[in-house]
Amino acid sequence: MQRTLLDRIDQVADDVVSLALRGADGPLAPWEPGAHVDLALPNWLTRQYSLCGDPADRATYRVAVRYDPLSRGGSEYIHRFLRPGRPLDVSLPRNHFPLLPAPRYLFLAGGIGITPVLPMLRAATAAGRPASLVYAGPSAATMPFADELRSAYGDAVRIVATRQHGRPDFGTLAAGLEPGTLVYCCGPASMLAAAEAAFPAGQLRTERFQPAPKVFAPATAFEAACARSGRTVQVDADESLLDALNHAGHSVPSGCREGVCGSCEVTVLDGEVEHRDDIGAPEGRMFACVSRALSPRLVLDL
Template sequence: MTATVLSTTEVELEVVLEQKEVIADGVVLLTLRHPGDEPLPEWAPGAHIDLLLRENLVRQYSLCGDPANRAVFQVAVRREQAGRGGSAHVHDELAAGDLVRVRGPRNNFRLVEAPRYLFVAGGIGITPLLPMISAAEQRGADWRLVYGGRTQASMPFADELVARFGDRVSLRPADSGSSLELRKLLKRPGRGTAIYCCGPESLLAEAEKRCHRWRSALHVERFAAAAPADAGPATAFDVELARSGITIRVPENRSILDAVEDAGAPAMSSCREGICGTCETRVLDGTPDHRDSLLTASDRATGETMMICVSRACGSRLVLDL
C-alpha cells in the first residue's frame, strides 16, 4: 500500500471497501477503511473525495460520515441511469474487501459560522449536508432541513433524520404531492441565515435565482457543471508555464489542461468539468475567462486562480504557476 502526499491536506492512498450496503432505492453506502487500520486524513463538513475507479474513471463523492471518526470514510452513491459509468461501476463491480484508490479530502463547500442555517437538499444532495447538520446541532445553532426527492424510499437517510431531529426536518417526496417550494423558502431567509443547497442543477439554478438579492447567504455545491452564461468564444491563446519554462499554444478546440498534458508538464486533474477544484491553478499574469461552476464572484474578480480544465483566457496570453 502506497500513499502519495499531494498537499498539506490532500493525499492519494489505497483503502479497503469494508462494507457496501443499500440504504435507499438506487443508493449504496460505501464504508472505506485504511488497510492497516491507520487514521485516515482529517476532513470537515462539506469535503469530498475522489474515487479512482480505474484508468480514466475518476468520480467525486461527498463524505457523509462523522469527521471525528478518523477510522473510516463514508460516501453514498446513487446509480445514475444516464451517467458516464462511475455510479454503474460502484454499484455493479465494487464488492466488500476490494481495494480502492482514493484522493483527497478536498473541500469547496465549507460550513461557515452562522447563528442559523437553512439546509435544502434534493435527492443524493443530502450527503454533504449530513455532517453540516450534525455540526450545526453541536454548535447550538438554529437550523432546519428541507429535503426533497422523487419518493421517500429513494431519499437516503430520510427516516434517520426525522427520527433524530423531529420537526427540524421537513421531507418533501414528489410522489406524495410535495415540493421544495423554493419561492417561499427563500423569499426572505432572515438576518444571519446561511443557506446551504445541494442537489440537481435545476434545484441549484432555481435557488440562485431566488437568492439574487442575498446571494452572499447562499452556498451551493454542484455534482455536474452548469453552463456559463457569460462565456466568450473559444479562441486560441498562449500559456506560459512559469515553473516548467515552456510556452504552449491552446487551440480553440482544446482545454488548457489538455495542452499542458500534451506538453508533458505536471498538472493535477479529476472531474474535467470545473466542479471539483483539483486542477485549480495560480494565475501569475493575464486575465482568465472563468467557465467553472466552483469559484465565487469575488474569486473570479481577483483572477488569482482558475480551473484549467474548462476556463480559458480573455486575452492572447496567460502565465500560470505550472
C-alpha cells in the same frame, strides 16, 4: 492520494449505495463538513463524491452514490462491480462548500444532494445553532438516510416526497426566514435555480454536481508559458488548457473535467483568465479543464 479498502457497501435507498472506505495506512486526512474527495475507480475513471460520514472518524470515509442510468461509467461501475475488500485510492479532501459561521441555518437538499448536508446539519446542531432541513425527493424510497435523519433530528427535518406532495415552496420558506439565517442548498439544477430565485444571494450557498449553463466568448488559441519548467505550451482553440499541458508532459491532475471538482487547479502568475468553472477560483488560480485565457498568453506556476 490515500490508500483505502472498501470496508462495506450498503444499499441505503432505491438505486443508492453507501461506501465505507477504511484507511489502509492508518488515519485518513481530516476534513470538514461540505468536503468532497476524488475516488479513483479500478476502471480508470475518477469521480467526485461528498463525504457524508462523521469528520471525527479518521478511520473511515463514507460516501453515497446514486446509480445514474446516463452514467459515464462511474456510478454504473460502483453499483455493478465494486465489492467489499477492494483497494481504492482516494484524494485528499477538498472543500468548496464550507459551513460558514451563522446564528442559524436552513439546509435544502434534493436527492443525493443530501450527502454534503448530513455532516453540516450534524455540525450546526452540535454547535448549538438552530438548524432545520427540508429534504426533497420523488418518494421516501428514493431518499437515502431519510430514516436516520428523522430519528436524529425529529421535527427539525421535513421530508418531502415530491411525487405525492409536490415540490417544497421556497418562496414561503424565504418569507419566513429569520434574520441571519444562512441557507445551504445542494440538489438538482432545478432545485438550485428555485433556491436562487427565492432567497437573497447573500444568504444562500449552493453546491453544483453538474456545471451551470453559461455563455462565454468564443474560444481562441493562446500560449501557456510554464515558469518553472521553462516550456511554452500552445493551446489550440478546440482543446482545453488541461489537455494541452498534459500532452506537453506536465502532469496536471483532473477529475470531473467540467469545472466542478477543483482537481485541476493551477497557479496563474500573469495574464488574463476567463473563469468558466462553477467553483469560484481563488485569486491567482484557475481550473485548467474549462477556464481559458482572454489574453494571448498566460504564465503559469508549473
